[in-house]
Amino acid sequence: MQGCSGASGEPMILHTLQLMIGLPPALVTRKVCTWLLALALGYGLPAADTLAQSNNVLEYKVKAAFIYNFIAFTQWPEGTADHTINLCIYGEDYFGKEIDKLQEKSVGARSIKVLRVQDAGQLKQCHAVFFSRSAGDTLPAILSSLSAAPVLTLADNPDAMTQGIAINMNLVNDKIVFEINLGIARKHGLDISSKLLQLAVKVHQ
Numbered sequence: 537m538q539g540c541s542g543a544s545g546e547p548m549i550l551h552t553l554q555l556m557i558g559l560p561p562a563l564v565t566r567k568v569c570t571w572l573l574a575l576a577l578g579y580g581l582p583a584a585d586t587l588a589q590s591n592n593v594l595e596y597k598v599k600a601a602f603i604y605n606f607i608a609f610t611q612w613p614e615g616t617a618d619h620t621i622n623l624c625i626y627g628e629d630y631f632g633k634e635i636d637k638l639q640e641k642s643v644g645a646r647s648i649k650v651l652r653v654q655d656a657g658q659l660k661q662c663h664a665v666f667f668s669r670s671a672g673d674t675l676p677a678i679l680s681s682l683s684a685a686p687v688l689t690l691a692d693n694p695d696a697m698t699q700g701i702a703i704n705m706n707l708v709n710d711k712i713v714f715e716i717n718l719g720i721a722r723k724h725g726l727d728i729s730s731k732l733l734q735l736a737v738k739v740h741q
Contacts, residue, residue: 537737565716576585578635579692590735592630594684595707595712596630596631596632596634597634598712599631599635599692599705599712600631600634600635602705602712603623603635603664603666603690604638604641604643604648605637605732606664606690606703607621607623607643607648607664607688608643608686608689609728609729609731609732610664610688610690610721610727610732611726611727611728611729612686612724612725612728613662613686613725616663616686616725617646617663617686618646619643619645619646619647619692620646620647620648620649620663621643621646621647621648621649621663622650622651622661622662622663622664623635623638623648623649623650623651623662623663623664623665623666624648624650624651624653624659624661624664624665624666624707625650625651625652625653625665625666625668626653626654626656626659626661626665626666626667626668626671626678627643627654627667627668627669627670627671628668628669628670629668630668631666633716635666635673636650638650641694653665656674656678656681656682656698657729657739659678659681659685659687660682660687662686662687663686663687664687664688664689664690665687665688665689665690666690666691666692667689667691667693667696667701668691669692669693670692671693673720675691675693675696675699675700676699679700679701680700681697681741682724683722683723683724686708686725687722687724687726688701688703688721688724688726689701689703689720689724690702690704690705691703691704691705692704692705692706692707694706697715697717697740700714700717700720701717702717702721702724702728703715703716703717703721704717712735713737714735714737715736715737715738715739715740716728716732716733716736716738716739717739718733718738718740718741719740719741720740
């Protein structure tokens with residue numbers, strides 16, 4: 537495999553996406569690159585392209601890239617996250633160093649700071665929180681405590697949408713898909729781009 541390549545103007549963008557998720561070219565299929573390109577640019581392609589050679593490491597490398605784009609296509613209330621976006625990981629960390637690589641990127645003029653938080657009382661300092669599956673039965677109570685805060689809540693748990701998460705990712709038949717609860721996002725004062733909504737397999741109102 538030659539890695540990511542494409543039509544005029546695509547190769548450099550695809551190479552940048554390759555670097556963003558830190559994958560060797562041999563592990564990045566054309567479908568993965570096209571999907572990530574679509575997500576990064578906001579094109580309305582399906583969000584369920586097959587991930588070849590899927591494994592836990594690759595899964596969380598790609599999920600880290602998705603989280604970057606979730607943040608990039610979310611608008612916080614004025615005066616919130618104006619300079620730095622605090623991205624918190626709550627619970628067991630399955631990303632490792634991959635999520636830390638987001639600190640090397642920016643969203644417009646804003647930088648990203650990754651924080652690992654074990655105390656739910658500290659989550660109000662966060663602008664986006666990824667809740668690990670280890671949050672378990674405590675998740676509804678934690679989300680309730682954040683109900684009035686401008687926080688983008690993220691997870692990868694099949695039950696997370698029913699518990700009040702704004703964006704939830706799932707790995708289904710070697711495909712990463714995600715749902716968006718637009719009503720929850722709006723309750724937190726967040727505006728999610730219509731471009732991202734087009735990529736979700738389901739949007740809950």
